[in-house]
Amino acid sequence: MRKSHPVRRVVLATAATVSGVVLLLSLKPSSDPTAAAAGTAPQQAAGARQSPQGATRPAGAAGGTVTGDATQTQYGTVQVRLTVAGGKIAKAEAVQAPKGGLSDQKTAMAVPKLNQEAVAAQSAQIDAVSGATYTSNGYKKSLQSALDRMKSAAAPAPSASSPAASGARSGSGAAQARSVTVTGKVAQTQYGPVQVRITMSGGRITQASAVQAPKGGLSDQKTAMAVPKLNQEAVAAGTAHIDTVSGATYTSTGYRQSLQSALDQAGG
Amino acid sequence: MSTTLAGGRAARRQTMRRIRPRRSPAVPLLLAVWAGAAAVLWLWWHNTPSVADDTGRILNAGRITGLLAGYLMALVVLQMARVPALERRVGSDRVSRWHAMSGRYTLCLIVAHVFLTMWGYARQAGKSLNDIVQQTIDSINQLPDVGKAAIGTGLFVLIGLTSIGPVRRRMPYDTWYHVHLLTYAAVFLTYWHQLTTGNDFAVQPMAKTFWYGLYGTVTALVLWYRVLTPIRLNLKHRMRVEAVIEETPGIVSVLIGGRKLHRMGAEAGQFFRWRFLAPGMRFSSHPYSLSAAPRPDMLRITVKAIGDHSERLRELTPGTRVWAEGPYGAMTAQRRSRGKVLLVAGGVGITPMRALFETLPGAAGDITLLYRANTTQDLALWDELAKIADERGARLMYAVNSPEGERPDISAESLERKIPDIERHDVFMCGPAGFAQSVYEALRGAGVPARRIHHESFEM
Numbered sequence: 001m002r003k004s005h006p007v008r009r010v011v012l013a014t015a016a017t018v019s020g021v022v023l024l025l026s027l028k029p030s031s032d033p034t035a036a037a038a039g040t041a042p043q044q045a046a047g048a049r050q051s052p053q054g055a056t057r058p059a060g061a062a063g064g065t066v067t068g069d070a071t072q073t074q075y076g077t078v079q080v081r082l083t084v085a086g087g088k089i090a091k092a093e094a095v096q097a098p099k100g101g102l103s104d105q106k107t108a109m110a111v112p113k114l115n116q117e118a119v120a121a122q123s124a125q126i127d128a129v130s131g132a133t134y135t136s137n138g139y140k141k142s143l144q145s146a147l148d149r150m151k152s153a154a155a156p157a158p159s160a161s162s163p164a165a166s167g168a169r170s171g172s173g174a175a176q177a178r179s180v181t182v183t184g185k186v187a188q189t190q191y192g193p194v195q196v197r198i199t200m201s202g203g204r205i206t207q208a209s210a211v212q213a214p215k216g217g218l219s220d221q222k223t224a225m226a227v228p229k230l231n232q233e234a235v236a237a238g239t240a241h242i243d244t245v246s247g248a249t250y251t252s253t254g255y256r257q258s259l260q261s262a263l264d265q266a267g268g
Numbered sequence: 269m270s271t272t273l274a275g276g277r278a279a280r281r282q283t284m285r286r287i288r289p290r291r292s293p294a295v296p297l298l299l300a301v302w303a304g305a306a307a308v309l310w311l312w313w314h315n316t317p318s319v320a321d322d323t324g325r326i327l328n329a330g331r332i333t334g335l336l337a338g339y340l341m342a343l344v345v346l347q348m349a350r351v352p353a354l355e356r357r358v359g360s361d362r363v364s365r366w367h368a369m370s371g372r373y374t375l376c377l378i379v380a381h382v383f384l385t386m387w388g389y390a391r392q393a394g395k396s397l398n399d400i401v402q403q404t405i406d407s408i409n410q411l412p413d414v415g416k417a418a419i420g421t422g423l424f425v426l427i428g429l430t431s432i433g434p435v436r437r438r439m440p441y442d443t444w445y446h447v448h449l450l451t452y453a454a455v456f457l458t459y460w461h462q463l464t465t466g467n468d469f470a471v472q473p474m475a476k477t478f479w480y481g482l483y484g485t486v487t488a489l490v491l492w493y494r495v496l497t498p499i500r501l502n503l504k505h506r507m508r509v510e511a512v513i514e515e516t517p518g519i520v521s522v523l524i525g526g527r528k529l530h531r532m533g534a535e536a537g538q539f540f541r542w543r544f545l546a547p548g549m550r551f552s553s554h555p556y557s558l559s560a561a562p563r564p565d566m567l568r569i570t571v572k573a574i575g576d577h578s579e580r581l582r583e584l585t586p587g588t589r590v591w592a593e594g595p596y597g598a599m600t601a602q603r604r605s606r607g608k609v610l611l612v613a614g615g616v617g618i619t620p621m622r623a624l625f626e627t628l629p630g631a632a633g634d635i636t637l638l639y640r641a642n643t644t645q646d647l648a649l650w651d652e653l654a655k656i657a658d659e660r661g662a663r664l665m666y667a668v669n670s671p672e673g674e675r676p677d678i679s680a681e682s683l684e685r686k687i688p689d690i691e692r693h694d695v696f697m698c699g700p701a702g703f704a705q706s707v708y709e710a711l712r713g714a715g716v717p718a719r720r721i722h723h724e725s726f727e728m
Contacts, residue, residue, distance in 0.1 A: 014376075017333075021329050024332060028313075028316060028319040029317075029318050030320055030321070188320075188392075189392065190411075218412060249410070250392070253392070253393050253394065
């Protein structure tokens, strides 16, 4: 039987908890360390302004970049970006790869190999890196979608006057000669990242698409419902002042943020 | 009228047992609890590559508090699952203090988790702290299982409010108890959102398995020890009130008959939670210590009429069915080390001491009982204590107020004078909180080490 000191105990418990949480949070890096570790460009690079030629004729002779679909794996998202030159893959890199704990090591080990293999094979028929099966499979899927995009962009656009944008499927048809494809920054939402890519032509948005949107469970439905509307709204409004799709508030907010950053890049 | 309940052969045999001190498993259990908490924090650490800005910090603080609250919530329920290792080895009193302490802490974590998460979401949506209420409503409407979790959180807050000292004291025990039972509903309601919206469980199948395992184990233990074990015990022993006897003014003994009662595993110093199936008493159970070593056909509890429930015990009629849960309590012979024993009883605290006095292993002269009461009339069970003292060669002392109402002197000096080798005794103590505190200080003053003072206290 000991004397109890309730006040002291409350103060101690509060102080210990608060300082523990603050310590844990401050020990975490503020930017993602694995983006560099994986040998990939940081995500902002994806949003960097791309050269007009490259963007308008990604699969053409001049080259450009094509980003594949973000593929979900058990350990995280994999997304491949190809630099195309002369109709061939000049460079492959992962803009997203699994992160955290063991995944960091695996990503660091597997991604450079997969990048090399992709360039060597010029197709998605590449070997899985042993010990990183999930990442390899995700990589292959994303690579395949990037290759599809590269080809589809090349096929319906034989003439230089129809600059279909990379990543965008529905071409807006006639467009001005100088159009620019810009990818906005990734906006984190409660349900997952949202990233918007727009094609600007003559100072107007001719196309908008989401290269990333929340996935999994309920999110799939919401994304399927909201993203097409948001794309339309963005094209119609020409600005980031678009209405929220009801039932998908977070996705809409993330979309607006990413759209705004894309517009900023295109404008500045 | 008073009774004399002789223990008979069984009790005499117990006095000859070898003394086998057993350690309380409290330390390894606490280590396991801390290890679990570390694992939960590691889960967050592992799944969080970076924390970007203030919004990220707020959201992640919300995640940490949420994970810890989810973990502790399972333990808070586990502490009340009446697991024998906790009730009989660590001690029911200590476990219920843990329960109260960790319950309060968990409630604080839940509140912090809700606040931080909603604030973080509001910031994410580009709103300020003032919109936190609207944000909460939106989240309840939009996120899976968060509506349920909100109801559960409301219940937790209600349970917390009714358990605040002054509120609880003003409330009938039964009301408080039944509100407290809502904990199970609250835990169930808040469980699901942890899995469906929790980041860490979405990406880590292992974490999900661990969480199912934790909550599944606790559920199984609650069902087994709070539901099935008592049913089996009562079907087997079929207890009924045999007689109610007034020992001294205000103190009654209830004799309870049944089948093979010595097979219930009860030891002297332990208690059962009793529920008498009589009108007005069947909905709540109360802990009362055995006041004699269990006999094959008879148990006895001795109770001071202080509350509603104990007042009604007087009116119990023979033949009333009794539902008992137990035995619980760790203040038994296993607590002592090899040496002499001093038992200190204050008032009706004599009940477990009476049973220990009869059965504690020890030779003549090893056992001493000090019995404090207001007057000699209040010395309940005195006759049988005298008889046991006689048979065992044990010392029996009493301390009562002087005829002028002056309190007897129980101090380090007086204890040392009466028991010269007191520092070599194990002390078992039972009595009101104030009395126990002053005796504890006197004993420490007389050189008894704290680890050899055994006391059960149900004060929170």
